[in-house]
Amino acid sequence: MEVRVQNIRKEFDRFPALHDVSLDIRSGELIALLGPSGSGKTTLLRLIAGLESPTEGKIFFGEEDASKKSVQQRNIGFVFQHYALFRYMTVLENVSFGLKVRNGARRPPKADIRRRALELLDLVQLSGLEKRYPAQLSGGQRQRVALARAMAVEPNVLLLDEPFGALDAQVRKDLRKWLREIHDRTGHTTVFVTHDQDEALELADRVVVMSQGAIEQIGTPDEVYDNPNSPFVFGFIGQSNCLQVEISDGDIRFDGRSLGLNASGESDGTAQLYFRPHDVRLCESAENCIAGQSVSSRRVAGTRHIELDIGNDRPHIEIELPPSEADRLDRNRVAFKPTRWKLFRG
Numbered sequence: 042m043e044v045r046v047q048n049i050r051k052e053f054d055r056f057p058a059l060h061d062v063s064l065d066i067r068s069g070e071l072i073a074l075l076g077p078s079g080s081g082k083t084t085l086l087r088l089i090a091g092l093e094s095p096t097e098g099k100i101f102f103g104e105e106d107a108s109k110k111s112v113q114q115r116n117i118g119f120v121f122q123h124y125a126l127f128r129y130m131t132v133l134e135n136v137s138f139g140l141k142v143r144n145g146a147r148r149p150p151k152a153d154i155r156r157r158a159l160e161l162l163d164l165v166q167l168s169g170l171e172k173r174y175p176a177q178l179s180g181g182q183r184q185r186v187a188l189a190r191a192m193a194v195e196p197n198v199l200l201l202d203e204p205f206g207a208l209d210a211q212v213r214k215d216l217r218k219w220l221r222e223i224h225d226r227t228g229h230t231t232v233f234v235t236h237d238q239d240e241a242l243e244l245a246d247r248v249v250v251m252s253q254g255a256i257e258q259i260g261t262p263d264e265v266y267d268n269p270n271s272p273f274v275f276g277f278i279g280q281s282n283c284l285q286v287e288i289s290d291g292d293i294r295f296d297g298r299s300l301g302l303n304a305s306g307e308s309d310g311t312a313q314l315y316f317r318p319h320d321v322r323l324c325e326s327a328e329n330c331i332a333g334q335s336v337s338s339r340r341v342a343g344t345r346h347i348e349l350d351i352g353n354d355r356p357h358i359e360i361e362l363p364p365s366e367a368d369r370l371d372r373n374r375v376a377f378k379p380t381r382w383k384l385f386r387g
């Protein structure tokens with residue numbers, strides 16, 4: 042189901058946790074809410090669920106205004122970071138719960154509930170464990186049960202609040218891949234909160250980057266990574282460097298010399314040049330380049346990250362090179378040029 046968040050403001054005791062947030066979630070989409078702690082991700086998720094009500098603004102489920110509807114009426118599937126499974130129920134009973142407690146005509150016959158729960162356990166790859174209790178499962182298995190339980194009621198929207206946050210790195214990675222596969226098979230409209238950029242970029246159809254109670258950018262993983270629209274997004278997603286430069290006659294100048302990068306159309310004055318560590322190429326000499334001394338070097342997977350001191354107490358710059366290129370460098374004179382970059386003013 043399509044969900045439309047329209048000009049939402051949420052205050053807690055006059056403290057604005059969200060200001061004027063609008064977001065259109067397409068039916069069947071997997072959306073990540075990504076941002077630092079306190080940026081308002083969980084508040085937005087709880088508003089969609091109906092666990093909080095907005096101070097201003099509306100939330101539509103399809104064409105219907107859901108703002109005044111309860112959590113039950115919205116028919117939401119929710120998975121929290123800390124598996125909220127019922128400890129005294131078996132895995133099968135946990136997954137069946139949402140259907141068993143339905144009243145009257147909406148409750149399927151017993152045999153159907155059992156069949157559906159077993160199908161879901163098969164989907165989350167836990168067949169055979171239906172008689173176990175939550176304490177007899179690993180953290181990752183418990184989260185898979187929580188997801189099966191959330192999906193059992195055929196929710197309009199599936200909301201996941203840092204579902205893998207409490208798990209170790211390898212399990213997180215496996216579950217990420219698995220969640221994407223499940224989503225592709227079931228097609229539930231899904232919103233998940235994370236502060237892990239890798240998780241958001243790898244999993245989501247679109248990423249909503251939040252900061253200080255507002256949306257900074259909405260885009261596909263490629264758009265937010267390759268074309269960040271603000272210094273905040275550039276700095277928050279992936280690694281980045283920032284250099285203060287001068288623009289003069291459409292030319293970018295650093296330390297009094299031209300970098301040979303074309304900024305035609307930009308007015309003269311100071312600007313911040315942002316670029317990623319891997320978007321650089323080495324230069325033979327310092328001419329038309331940024332030059333510095335290597336102060337440290339570390340291997341990260343297939344590349345080497347080199348930290349450069351570019352003088353005058355400026356923040357260090359990090360560049361990323363294939364090890365074969367990095368190993369040929371003269372530590373005392375490293376010169377490079379950004380190959381992809383973006384200017385921000387003000």
Ligand SMILES: Nc1ncnc2c1ncn2[C@@H]1O[C@H](COP(=O)(O)OP(=O)(O)OP(=O)(O)O)[C@@H](O)[C@H]1O
Pocket residue numbers: 053054056057058076077078079080081082083084085236
């Ligand atoms: N019930 C509440 N009462 C008062 N303030 C609240 C309440 N819930 C959230 N806030 C405040 O609203 C802001 C946004 O909180 P929220 O939990 O939505 O952020 P978040 O991005 O999910 O953070 P985290 O990643 O740490 O969970 C924070 O400043 C928080 O202190």
